[in-house]
Amino acid sequence: MRLEDLDVFRAVHETGSFQRAALRCGLSQSAVTKVVRKLEDEFGVQLIERGAGALALTPAGRTLYLRAMELSALTTATRRDMAGEVAAMRGAIRLGVVPALLASVAAPVLADMLPGPHSVQLLVSVKHSAELVRMLEEGKLDLAVCFGVQYLPPDVVRTRIGPQCYRLVARAGHPLASGAPNLEQLSKSRWLLPTSDVTLRTEIERMFAEAGFRELDVRVETDTSATLLIPLLRRSDLLTVLPEQAFQPLAGEGLAALDIDLHALTGEVTVYHRRKTPSVGLLMELKHRLETQARNNSLSGRPSQHSAKESI
Template sequence: MTLTQLEVFARVAELRGFTLAATRLHISQSAVSHAIKALEQEMGVELIHRHQAAIELTDIGAQLLLRAREILGLAETMRQEAADARGMKRGTLRIGSFGPSSSMRLLPRILERYRQRYPNIEIRIDEGTDQEVVSWLQERRVDVGFVVLPEDKLDTFTLCEDQMVAILPANHALATAPSVSLEALCREPFIMTEAGSGPLLERLFSSQKRVPNVLHRSAQLISTLAMVEMGYGVSILAEQALPERPLRQAGSYVTKPLDPPVKRSVGLAVLNEGHASPATKAFIEIATGLQQG
């Protein structure tokens, strides 16, 4: 077994295809097929079911994928520790990011400073929901990720705190109120976000023994705001996730603090701080330094 074979296996599993993996790795498709076949022969098990349109991991393939990513992560850490002794001139950093809160508000400033200090580190960014980022960290698909805190299964570093706010159509009866209670929102048609703040909202309503009148569910922030603007209902979102100005489609929306206030903390997480690579530790140091400065 070689690191190259494990890298090919991990890429095929991640991209769900031999052709995409070959393109990403800059090798031929036949080389990808050969690497997978050789790895399966050495392991004595089938790792991948091959279909015409796509591939699917076998049960043992999914299990060994976690081990492969662990080995590849340790190998990359070794390379970076050696590079660190030379001034960290090379390496790879894989970042998991979710929504506007991290991808638009936090990540750009951090990357700007990081690029200035470490211009030759290759950066890969995967975007999904905060729960997907947690899964990617546990699967070792990313080295560091933005998450909603607390997150007990990971080593975390707080970056910022913002508040959850009610989102109302501009002409709504509550639009002139100084703040809005959950009780009042539960009397209105509610648009439940299934993006980053979804689990937080479910816990919030449950803790206060409230049941929202959910008529719409949306996995996308823009769709949620558009439905509020068109008067389909009200919602609750994180303030930092909102665009700097309303979408102004059918009308507009207003934001109101919740009563009582509800805070949300966002931070960075790694699977194990002690095993983090130098590139990962440098990213965390820069990110936390910017927030403290």
Template structure:
């Protein structure tokens, strides 16, 4: 089985078309077609269903793709580890971080890392929690600083850094701040700014309303990024949103948390890594810095 045939298979599976995949890998279409045919012959299974739309993975092809991506990731780790050991290189660490944690967690840790290791190189990807975890699984990231799943995934290693519970907030002059005995139903009367329905924070909020016998929040403004990047909207309107309790004290001036008894959605932040994957000395050092700094964060004042 040829390594290039496996690479051709992955390229076509991800592109959905031989022509587009050929451009991405810099090979001719006949070369990719021949490589896939050779692979299917060796495996004795059909990997793709050919149609006028392009190349669709069969059920067997989908399973094979998942396994091959894991194998390629492990191969990349092995090559990188051998390379680092041979050259004594510090290497590059690839980190995924949600935008809400860049200023409060990543920036200080990176500043300390660069002071200790001036030659360090870090590639940071900023995005939502779920896409970052997907990138980690594909081997595109070495680690993520992200919200921890309540039930850990078997292929992901979690290291707790600190709790960052979600709290509901509004502008300081919002009518709800003057209301006594606030209940969740009072918050349901106002429009909300929230991330899209696939994001963990949104799922937590929707579930809370449902459990209380209420309809999900009326989302007037939905974002495919962190809601914490749109705090100016909250300051200028009566929209409500949720932020991490630590973020509230650092990046949300002009906003106040709403005093609703027991209205605090538990959420923890930590480091995610693929189990069994290679961790370069640089990645290991960054993890050490993050863990050390998390002790300070846990004991800091102004937690919201």
């Protein structure tokens, strides 16, 4: 029995056809049939009932299918763990960071570490929080410094650092920028928001729904940081929500923070790593420095009423 044989067997059941399984696996239909027969001969039991209708697993076939799923997950996890070990041995650290924390947290720490005695290669990915956590789960990153996420994979550990503040932002000169808009006015505006699978979007819509307002008019959705769409924000009447760290460098550059309390939204800066992250000294040193830098930023930041539960 080979792992490849089990992959073929799974494909037959999941596609419901030897022909479709062959297309998925890049094999001929006869080769797929031979693999299934080989497994049945090896275990001495029929695994798949072949009738005029759809294929069906026998009780023994169901047991093998479940074991094949477990072995596939274990194989994937092993490959991820070994990729992390190889990267660590080569002195490479794979770090993920959201755009809002790149300048305030990641850059100062990395600048301090580069002149040190360690021979380190830094691989930096800048994406939104949910994508960074997915990359951690897949073993493509060692550490990520970002915001809270809606779904935390079982293989990923988080360390909460401190509160995250947010601003409701529009272009300077926006009709709502000159006063203190209420939720009713905001509910009638056009928005630039993350896609619906991002928690920040969910929390914003929930805030308006609980206040009794209709669904927001979301004209632009993005699967990346809204900071990358600032040129669009400056040229339109769209509203968006930005982390305080992302807004501050842009304040006065064609953008304005609206005077409104977002007390219904709260959040945290968070450092994530996989449970199986190699415990090499350099990696743990970077983790500690990132946590310290983020915590110091949080403690020294000025109080703000603007905050959000999870972030892009």
